Amino acid sequence: MNTYVLSKDHLKNLALELINTGYKVISPSKDGRRFVAISSADDLVINSNLKPSSVSMKEFFFPKTETLFFYKRNKDEYDLIDAAEVNQPQIIFGAKPCDTSAIPIVSKVFNWDYKDEFFNKKVENTIIVGLACKFADENCFCTSVGLSPVSEKGSDLFMIPLTENTYACKVISEKGKKFVSNHSKIFTETIDGKSININEIKIPEKRFESKEVKAWLDKNFNHKLWDKLGENCLGCAQCAFVCPTCHCFDIVDEECNHTCGRRAKNWDACQFEIFTKHASGHNPRNEQDKRYRQRISHKFKYYTEKFDEILCTGCGRCTRGCPVLTDIGIILEDINQLAKESISNN
Ligand code: SF4
Ligand code: SF4
Structure with missing residues (x-):
């Protein structure tokens, strides 16, 4: 072209x-x-x-909030109105x-x-x-x-x-x-x-091997690294909201006077405590270490397995925006180092 x-x-x-x-x-x-x-x-x-x-x-x-449809009570039924x-x-x-x-x-x-x-x-x-x-x-x-x-x-x-x-x-x-x-x-x-000469554009060195990161994630669901990362994380989800690839959302009905309302799709994030809380009160990710493990695993393991894509573009926004200076690049370098050590120990 x-x-x-x-x-x-x-x-x-x-x-x-x-x-x-x-x-x-x-x-x-x-x-x-x-x-x-x-x-x-x-x-x-x-x-x-x-x-x-x-x-x-x-x-x-993928707007922060988006109306899927409006609804209006009509005697004992509801009429649905397209957004x-x-x-x-x-x-x-x-x-x-x-x-x-x-x-x-x-x-x-x-x-x-x-x-x-x-x-x-x-x-x-x-x-x-x-x-x-x-x-x-x-x-x-x-x-x-x-x-x-x-x-x-x-x-x-x-x-x-x-x-x-x-x-x-x-x-x-x-x-x-x-x-x-x-x-x-x-x-x-x-x-x-x-x-076109693209040599003027500096291509940064690779910082880690994503395949090695995934191989380590495959085997270290319960590693102590997650405890350390969970202790530092506030669960504020700033990292998810600035991220180009985080895409979790919740669907809620927002009512007015019990007669009408809208069904909305709103941004959500796996770093929030209530994200996985069941109606029974049970929460499979009841601590921040589990939630931070999910963030990394979703991006570098689960999404890769399901869609053959890494759910991260390396933009660095989550690091720049984190209030407690959690640095995803350094975490991935550390995981890559752990992966190398476990290969050399075997
Ligand atoms: S922005 Fe930082 S503190 Fe907030 S949830 Fe993400 S990693 Fe945790
Ligand atoms: S570095 Fe990756 S995880 Fe962080 S904001 Fe960018 S795409 Fe999202």
């Missing part, structure tokens, strides 16, 4: 055109904290050097590979035994314009989970900086190709994709 050259002015013009034709145009916010829908092309932030936003872009596919369909097309600019790759990863669970059309419709209606990443700090580890700063996974179009003011824009998906042909006034100049 073609690769185009886009200047910053081209991108601003594109954003303006999209805003004016009814697209929700989404960009990292200027303060770097989140992704936001912008109403002016001047608010478009495309910068490969930026740290990943504090919060991921997942809320544009208003939101079919607004959206486009996301400036998303790094550790964000874009999360969408195909979590799509597997949202299309497992039940197809979540709320999630799927938003994915269908979205063009993701990925951006090569030139930022790496001590919390990043994308290369340890099979990704890299130039991974195109999850992108419809993928941009690589050429100069301070220009980008190469590769067409990745059929959806991206259709988008480009619908905006052919912007996408005019092509470049040979193979001629």
Whole structure:
């Protein structure tokens, strides 16, 4: 598929055109904290050097709270009223590979035994314009989970900086190709994709071997490491809420006057004590060590077994956001070290 050259002015013009034709145009916010829908092309932030936003872009596919349907009492029965369909097309600019790759990863669970059309419709209606990443700090580890700063996974179009003011824009998906042909006034100049020099983008060293981490998790459900990690963890779930791949939710009925209400899908997290509490009062994960073990095991063992994907993109957000400085990268390095020691002891 073609690769185009886009200047910053081209991108601003594109954003303006999209805003004016009814697209929700989404960009990292200027303060770097989140992704936001912008109403002016001047608010478009495309910068490969930026740290990943504090919060991921997942809320544009999987909102914090979402109405599934409304209900209204009608004598002894209830009438169900569909939630208003939101079919607004959206486009996301400036998303790094550790964000874009999360969408195909979590799509597997949202299309497992039940197809979540709320999630799927938003994915269908979205063009993701990925951006090569030139930022790496001590919390990043994308290369340890099979990704890299130039991974195109999850992108419809993928941009690589050429100069301070220009980008190469590769067409990745059929959806991206259709988008480009619908905006052919912007996408005019092509470049040979193979001629792009990506050597300027530093590829961080791997910090751990995810296969070795999984092999250790397979055999160490009751290891004392979990006690130590559980003692430090507050169970606040900040790590889950900032994470691009955490996808747990609860479904609740929110009533008004016992006559009407809505059924809502709300973010939830396995780090909360009541997450697994049964109606009987029994809680199989009644202590924080069990809950932290679940967080790591779900991402590096169970999801891998079920969907052949690691449920982590190495973005480092959970480490940057943890109030007690729990560092998932260091934990995974420690587990890898334990795995190596157990191999050499056998
Ligand atoms: S953010 Fe830190 S303290 Fe809070 S649940 Fe996650 S690991 Fe525990
Ligand atoms: S677990 Fe942490 S490092 Fe991995 S994707 Fe989630 S926030 Fe990023």
